Amino acid sequence: MQLLKTAFHPDVSENDVSAASQLTLIVRHAARGIVVKGENILLLYTQRYDDYSLPGGGIDDGENEVAALIRELQEEAGAQGVRNVKPFARYDEYRPWYKSDADIIHMISHCYVCDIDEELGEASLESYEVSNGMVPLWMNIYEAITHNEAVIASSDKKGLSIERETFLLKVILEKLMV
Secondary structure, eight states, rough: EEEEEEEEOOOOOOOGTTTTTTOOEEEEEEEEEEEETTEEEEEEEEETEEEOEEEEEEEEOOHHHHHHHHHHHHHHHHHOOOOOEEEEEEEEEEOOOOSOSEEEEEEEEEEEEOOOOOOOOOOOOOOOHHHEEEEEEEEHHHHHHHHHHHHHHHHHSSSSSSSHHHHHHHEEEEEEEI
C-alpha cells in the first residue's frame, strides 16, 4: 500500500522516535473506509471537535485489515453490504500518547475504497463516541474539506486527527473524484 505521508505532531520530533530516544513508542494500526457516491463521501461528524473524518478505527489483535474495515464501517456508520474493497493508501503519524504505557504513538492508517448498500443501518457506537457526538452522514466532500480547514485555522477545540483527515479528503478528491 502506497505511503502518502508521514506526519509528526508539533510535540514529537524525528529524534523522539529514533532508536536512541529514551521515550517509549507504541504502534497502532487502523483501517479507514472511503465510500464515495458522486461528490458525497461517507463521513463521521464529531460535535466535540466540530470536524469530519473517515469512518474507521483500530485493528484488533488477530484481525486483518479488511475485517477491521468492515467491522468499523458497521459499528461507526451502520454500513451494510461492504464489498469491492480495494487498497487506497497509507498515512503514518507520530503524536503524543497520553496514557501511562507509552510516550508516543505511531498511528498507521490503512485506507481502503469500498462500496456499501445505499441505506445505512443502525450504528453501534462506543460510549465515548456517543458522548463526543459522533454521527455518520453523507457529506459533500468540498464542504467537508472547507469546514475542516476553517476548524484548523480557528478552533481551539480541534482534535489531533483533523490534519490527517483533511489531508486524506484532499487526496481522495484529487485521485478518486476529479
